[in-house]
Amino acid sequence: MSTAQYTYEKPMIRRLNSGLMNKFAGASPNQRKVKSEIAGVAVEDLVAAYGSPLFVYSEKTLRRKFRSMKQAFATRYPDVTFGWSYKTNYLKAICAILHQEGAIAELVSKMEYEKAKALGIEGKNMILNGPHKPFATLEAAVRDGVTINIDHLDEIEDLEAIATQIGQTIAVGIRLNLDAGIQPCWSRFGFNLESGQAMEAVHRIVSGGKLQIKGLHSHIGTFIMEPEAYARQVEKMIEFGYAIESAYGWRMEYIDIGGGFPSRSRLKGTYHAAEVLTPAIDDYADAICDAMWANLKSGHTPKLILESGRAVIDEAGSLITSVCSTKRLPDSTRAYVLDAGVNLLFTSFWYNFDISLGQPVNGECEQSVLYGPMCMNIDVIAESIALPALSRGDRLVVSTVGAYNNTQWLQFIEYRPNVVLITESGDVELIREAEDLGDLERRERLPARLAIAHLEKV
Incomplete structure (x- = not known):
């Protein structure tokens, strides 16, 4: 007779709702996939x-995903640059792999800028975005030749002060927010296009005489499931770029459409498999590149910049x-x-x-x-x-x-x-x-008067 001991568990009765199978179902509800x-x-x-x-992390999967995205766009448009979105994953090994694959560094903070520099990335291979760029960081970025996309009026003033210090005109980009037909509409970052705010910012830059706009940037959101939203974005950006050229003679050297491409993750509230719901990267490439060709003037092929993130690493x-x-x-x-x-x-x-x-x-x-x-x-x-x-x-x-x-x-x-x-x-x-305790406490300081030896026993 076995002497094994068993833990008693009180029996409980629950109603079983198994539901109905449909053509999108994967494994049966009574099966769970094994990944050993x-x-x-x-x-x-x-x-x-x-x-x-x-x-x-799988290096093979990471490289495959990046190459797949690069192939999708490079076969449809002649001048494409990918900026790896550091905020998505800034582990050094991950960034290094993507830089090996040809991605430049897309950064949104002082911290990320310093991480990219420490990794050995040259300024010419960096884009600096984001709503908070400390003055000292802007100074360093200008000195290093970083592409800077302006987010707000105070940043214009900071860059003008830097231009005065160095005695030369600084080439910049300007960030737009616009209605691409999706909700929510990201209006927090950059200058609004439809209200005229963006053109007012351009006039302000022109009046200062110390900056010159060479490119446009816009990021319409995250996990965008509608490829045509990017087509509308591209159309509006190009139209605005030509309006600037017509008024001031500044032809756009780059159109940076940001990122936001979805991965195979499944958003809460959705029930079908990601493979069913998520458009293929080729669908996005078709929509974006077709819009480029349809709206650009003959002979003008500005650099198309994409800030890949989730769709590459997830x-x-x-x-x-x-x-x-x-x-x-x-x-x-x-x-x-x-x-x-x-x-x-x-x-x-x-x-x-x-x-x-x-x-x-x-x-x-x-x-x-x-x-x-x-x-x-x-x-x-x-x-x-x-x-x-x-x-x-x-x-x-x-x-x-x-x-x-x-x-x-x-x-x-x-x-x-x-x-x-x-x-x-x-x-x-x-x-x-x-991590260990040393990582947690390395920056802490305990005043001598609070050391345990000085505490009264309770």
Whole structure:
């Protein structure tokens, strides 16, 4: 007779709503996809070497995604430049790979500018955007030959002061916000086109006599699912560029349409697979490049700049996480606590991730909820997911998490974990070490009077 001990669990009865299958459904509700390896490396081997939770990037996927986007546009327009959006993921190894592929650095802050410089990127291969450019950063950017897109009137004054200091005219771009037919309309950044604000800014630049506009920039939003929105954007930008040329003789050298292309992540509130909902990158390239050719004057082919981000990196990133504990909620829902939560997956507030089992698990699936380790009620990775009965130590693999999670992750309650890169040859490289207490306290200072030796015993 077996002497194994079993934990008693009170039986609970729940109504089962299985729903109906449709042509868009993937696996059955009673099945959960298994992903026991990432880029050819076993999940268990990765955890054994680097711990859990663990971010894992596939170099092969990253390079493939970038080349696919580059090919889509370069075959349709003769002068295309890609600016890697640092805010999407500024891990040095990730940026270095994309710079190797030919992307320049698209930056929106002093911090990102300094990261790009530290990586060895020359100013001529940088674009500086964003609403906050400190004066000293603008000075350095001008000195380094960075492409600067002006966001507001105060920035015009700063650049004019710098131009006076150096005794020469500074070539700049100007950022526009415009109605591309989608909502919400991003009106916070740059100068509004439809209200006439953008042309007023141009007049202001002309009157100062110290700056010269050489390009236009606009970023209409994020996760744009409508390729034709970019066509409308391009048409308006080109029309405005020719209005400037007609008035002042400044021909646009570049049209920077920003980014915002979606990845294969699935937005909350959508139910079909990303492959069904998300247009192909060729659809975006067709819409944008057709609009360029349709609106440009004969013989004029300004540089087309795209600030690629999410669509390039998202699918290259995965997160391995482990079950820490299991429980039943009062309504009988099965719940699991993981060692990764919203501290590492900040974008979980907007996306339903692709979550796979890290190993085969037998048994029928039931609707469950996945919580993270934070002592916060909002720390929910999946509000409802069909899973078989999991045990402590079981692995889950969360996919399509390469965009924004490593730039927006929180140093809150838990240390941030290791990040590894699986190379094209299948080797595993550590590209960011897990944090320890020294990382947290390195910048802190404890006054001597508050040292433990001086505290009175309570």
